[in-house]
Each structure stands twice: as C-alpha cells, then as structure tokens.
Amino acid sequence: MSIRPRLVRNIPFWLLLLISLGATIGGALMMKIELAWMTQALAANTATGVDVYVGQPAVVVAGIICGAGVIGLLLTLTVAALAGLRPKTAVNAAESIDWQAEAAGPDESVVEADANEAVGAPTA
Secondary structure (H helix, E strand, O other): OOHHHHHHHHHHHHHHHHHHHHHHHHHHHHHHHHHHHHHHHHOOOOOOOHHHHHHHHHHHHHHHHHHHHHHHHHHHHHHHHHHOOOOOOOOOOOOOOOOHHHHHHHOOOOOOHHHHHHHHHOOO
C-alpha cells in the first residue's frame, strides 16, 4: 500500500486548483471591468485624471493576478500529470488461512521451535 495519499484526496492539490481558478477568473473579470470603465470614460471625453491614472495600474494589477492564476493552473496540471507517472506499488495479498488446520490446533513443530528460541537452545 502506498504511503503517499492519492491525488483525489490531496487537500493542497485541490486548494491550489481552487485558488488558481479564482485568481484567474477574478483577475480577468477585474481587468474587463476596469478596461470597460476606462474606455467608456475616454470615448465620451469625460475622463478625469483618476480615470486615466488610476485605471491603468488597476488593469496591470488585474493582469498580474490573472497571470498568477494561470501559472497556478499550469502547476496543478503538472502535479496531476506527475502523479499519474508514479509507479504503482503492488498490493501483496495476505496468505489464505487454512481453517481446517487451525481448528486442529497449532502445529507442534512451531510450538517447539518457539520454545527453543525463547530458551536459546539450538533447533534440530
């Protein structure tokens, strides 16, 4: 059995996916709103200094947030692809129990060998 958790149950993986998706959508939406607001004000010739000089850095910040989200999504895809390349560990099946032999009692040779090991006597 593998010690590493499966990717489906890996909480940091899902957090990376959700936060990256949120940053991508949020940054793109913020960029769209800021650009629409600036374009409308500039086209109507009613743009003030606040519209022009605050709108541009806001669009840059929104682009950075959107870009960070895209990078996070790419990292999520990379982690998912690398998790698929991990070798699967073979699960060893447990020995089947012979219930008929167990019902007859423990094997005498096993009991004798255990007693000899406890005393330190050599086995024959």
